[in-house]
Amino acid sequence: MRLKLAAGNWKMNGTTAALSELTQLRSIDATGIDVTIATPATLIHRAVAIAGGVQIAGQDCHANVSGAHTGDTSADMLADAGATAVILGHSERRADYGETDADVAAKTNAAWGAELTAIVCVGETLDERETGATLSVVATQLTGSVPDGASGETLVIAYEPVWAIGTGKVPTLEQIAEVHDFIRAELTNRFGAETADAIRLLYGGSVKPSNATEIFATSNVDGALVGGASLKADDFSGIISALAAA
Ligand code: PGA
Numbered sequence: 001m002r003l004k005l006a007a008g009n010w011k012m013n014g015t016t017a018a019l020s021e022l023t024q025l026r027s028i029d030a031t032g033i034d035v036t037i038a039t040p041a042t043l044i045h046r047a048v049a050i051a052g053g054v055q056i057a058g059q060d061c062h063a064n065v066s067g068a069h070t071g072d073t074s075a076d077m078l079a080d081a082g083a084t085a086v087i088l089g090h091s092e093r094r095a096d097y098g099e100t101d102a103d104v105a106a107k108t109n110a111a112w113g114a115e116l117t118a119i120v121c122v123g124e125t126l127d128e129r130e131t132g133a134t135l136s137v138v139a140t141q142l143t144g145s146v147p148d149g150a151s152g153e154t155l156v157i158a159y160e161p162v163w164a165i166g167t168g169k170v171p172t173l174e175q176i177a178e179v180h181d182f183i184r185a186e187l188t189n190r191f192g193a194e195t196a197d198a199i200r201l202l203y204g205g206s207v208k209p210s211n212a213t214e215i216f217a218t219s220n221v222d223g224a225l226v227g228g229a230s231l232k233a234d235d236f237s238g239i240i241s242a243l244a245a246a
Contacts, residue, residue: 002152002198002199002200002222003032003033003034003200004032004033004034004200004216004222004223004243004246005033005034005035005036005156005200005202005222005243006033006034006035006036006223006224006226006236006239006240006243007035007036007037007038007057007085007087007119007156007202007223007224007225007226008035008036008037008227008231008236009038009087009090009225009226009227009230010037010039010040010059010231011092012040013231014039014040014231015042015043016046018039018043018231019043019046019047021231021232021233021236022039022047022054022233023050024234024237025037025051025054025233025237025240026050026053026054028233028237028240028241029241030053030054030244033223033240033243033244034055034223035053035054035055035240036054036055036056036057036084036085036119037051037054037055037056037057037230038056038057038059038085038086038087039056039057040059041073041078041081044056044058044082045082047082048081048082048083049082055084055085056083056084057078057083057087057117058073058075058083058085058086058087058116059086059087059090060073060086060087060088060090060093060107061073061074061075061077061078061086061107061110061111061116062074062107062110063106063109063110065110065113074110074114075107075110075111075113075114076113076114078114078116079115079116084116084117085116085117085118085119086111086116086119087119087121087158087225088104088111088118088119088145089103089104089107089120089122089141089145090121090160091121091123091160091165092165095162100144101140101141101143101144101145104120104144104145105145105146105147108120108145108146108147108155109147112147112149112154117153117154117155117156118155118156119156119158119202120145120146120158121157121158121160121204121225122137122141122142122145122157122159122160122183123137123138123141123159123160123161123164123165123204123205124137124161124162124163125137125162125163126163129161129163134161134179135178135179135182138159138179138182138183138186139182139186142157142183142186142187143186143190146190150187150191151195151198151199152197152198152199152200155199156199156200156201156202157183157187157201157202158201158203158204158225159176159179159180159183159201159202159203159204160203160204160225163205164204164205165204165205165227166206166227166228167205168206169205169206170205170206170207170211170215171205173214176203176218176221177218177219180201180203180218180219180220180221181219183220184196184197184201184220187199200223201220201221201222202222202223202224202225203215203218203221203223203225204224204226204227206228207224207225207226207229208229208238208239209229209238209239209242212224212239212242212243213242213245216242216243217246223243224239224243
């Protein structure tokens with residue numbers, strides 16, 4: 001049985017005032033599901049102090065434990081601040097910083113070294129979707145970004161089509177099901193059915209309260225990674241409620 005997961009990604013949004021959104025989320029009934037918010041690193045420590053049952057995550061980490069890497073944050077530092085998970089390989093990091101699958105795999109190993117759950121993101125660009133390359137792109141990203149030794153506790157996969165992030169465009173439910181079923185099959189080939197069945201698969205890209213219910217009813221969707229709609233407690237609580245009811 002996979003525990004469903006509603007994960008918010010605040011990206012580079014949020015100063016002290018944003019913590020009041022977290023305070024509001026505490027009163028949402030999230031019985032039977034996990035809720036995680038990836039705040040900016042600057043807020044993690046304070047967010048953990050007020051988050052109640054909501055878990056707090058980082059949005060990236062360095063592959064090394066420590067050292068001369070100005071401006072970077074290690075997985076140990078995130079864990080020390082109270083984070084329990086970290087988003088890795090988000091398409092914005094792949095695009096803005098040229099992160100490769102090998103970089104994401106190294107960061108995932110670092111996350112595991114700090115006992116953080118890695119939420120590894122994969123997904124095709126619009127061009128790749130239109131040329132029929134979606135499944136091969138996702139397969140390559142999965143193989144390259146996920147190290148050996150994954151488990152249901154340590155790994156979550158987020159399928160996020162790049163063209164659906166922040167655009168209001170969402171794949172059809174058939175397209176989501178096709179990719180999620182494919183990811184489950186790829187994980188089964190690599191890790192065996194028992195491990196693959198324990199790994200949660202999130203859909204991400206323009207998830208809102210209005211489309212959450214149908215997305216959560218889709219094959220092999222175990223929750224969502226939510227950007228814009230996670231910034232306001234009212235919106236995110238609608239998504240949490242839809243997932244708890246799914
Ligand atoms: P969005 O972002 O919900 O704003 O489309 C999703 C994400 O980037 O994780």
